[in-house]
Amino acid sequence: MTGQVQGKVALVTGGSSGIGAAVSELLAREGAAVVVTDIDDLKGPEVVAGIKKAGHEAVFLHQDVTSEPRWAEVVAEVEKRFGRLDILVSNAGIGISVPSIVHMSLEDWRRQTAINLDGVFLSVKHCLPAMRRRGGGSIIMMSSLAGLRGAQTLAGYCATKGGVRLFAKAIAMECASFGDGIRVNSVHPGIIDTPIWGKIPMEASGSGTNAPIDPEERARLAAPLGRAGHAMEIAQGVLYLASDASRYVTGTELVIDGGMNAGGVVRQ
Numbered sequence: 519m520t521g522q523v524q525g526k527v528a529l530v531t532g533g534s535s536g537i538g539a540a541v542s543e544l545l546a547r548e549g550a551a552v553v554v555t556d557i558d559d560l561k562g563p564e565v566v567a568g569i570k571k572a573g574h575e576a577v578f579l580h581q582d583v584t585s586e587p588r589w590a591e592v593v594a595e596v597e598k599r600f601g602r603l604d605i606l607v608s609n610a611g612i613g614i615s616v617p618s619i620v621h622m623s624l625e626d627w628r629r630q631t632a633i634n635l636d637g638v639f640l641s642v643k644h645c646l647p648a649m650r651r652r653g654g655g656s657i658i659m660m661s662s663l664a665g666l667r668g669a670q671t672l673a674g675y676c677a678t679k680g681g682v683r684l685f686a687k688a689i690a691m692e693c694a695s696f697g698d699g700i701r702v703n704s705v706h707p708g709i710i711d712t713p714i715w716g717k718i719p720m721e722a723s724g725s726g727t728n729a730p731i732d733p734e735e736r737a738r739l740a741a742p743l744g745r746a747g748h749a750m751e752i753a754q755g756v757l758y759l760a761s762d763a764s765r766y767v768t769g770t771e772l773v774i775d776g777g778m779n780a781g782g783v784v785r786q
């Protein structure tokens with residue numbers, strides 16, 4: 519441990535699983551008190567128990583990121599317990615894949631947008647005032663490679679993640695105008711081996727395509743580095759953006775994708 523976020527208080531949404539769990543563990547290991555929030559009340563407390571067992575500070579709060587009243591309660595609880603909020607990692611998200619956009623129901627489109635985009639908007643709306651009260655902070659929004667490029671079968675997901683990318687830039691400009699050093703950046707993972715791949719509902723709109731997606735196989739073919747990424751490899755990027763090492767970095771996008779955005783590879 520090098521104490522890169524020592525003494526800071528971090529809130530990580532979607533912290534019960536995958537990238538959010540890895541981010542929570544790494545920020546805690548590097549000295550932050552971490553508030554893990556999620557709708558998953560089974561795995562979230564397990565993540566927190568693991569962090570505490572390693573001798574670090576964390577707490578789990580149930581939170582659906584689409585609920586505005588809950589956002590107000592969560593931020594009030596964080597300030598009551600810890601007296602400050604320094605780092606927001608707006609990470610909770612889902613993916614819905616359909617063979618053609620014409621198969622997507624409006625209900626699925628809205629559910630995905632509510633979690634991936636409304637949830638990020640609400641996180642900033644409620645956390646930014648707390649950061650301004652303490653006079654600084656770092657906001658990190660989890661976008662995707664699909665927020666930079668189109669992805670077949672994931673048009674709705676791309677729309678939300680592209681929205682997150684530009685939302686981050688606009689909020690970075692707003693925060694820069696305050697002059698109190700609050701920075702805002704987006705992170706763009708490629709294919710990362712997390713439980714999200716098993717949850718992507720291919721069958722959501724009755725398309726009949728129901729084959730599970732294997733991230734390792736997909737990445738072996740598509741990623742120049744020839745493998746899927748690990749959640750901790752995304753967490754390392756988040757740690758950089760959360761820490762003072764990135765104090766001159768705002769409004770940018772950190773792509774962690776094994777080279778996918780740089781070009782294509784032909785695998786034998």
Ligand code: NAD
Pocket residue numbers: 531532533534535536537538555556557558581582583584609610611612613633660661662663706707708709710711712713714715717
């Ligand atoms: P994951 O499914 O392992 O974790 C997502 C977490 O979000 C889960 O714990 C889930 O319970 C939580 N969540 C879902 N809906 C919620 C809601 N309404 N309120 C609060 N929490 C909610 O997935 P992951 O791969 O760790 O994904 C994390 C983020 O990274 C997502 O935004 C995802 O879009 C993004 N991402 C993932 C990949 C990848 O390949 N895994 C690639 C690019 C971007």
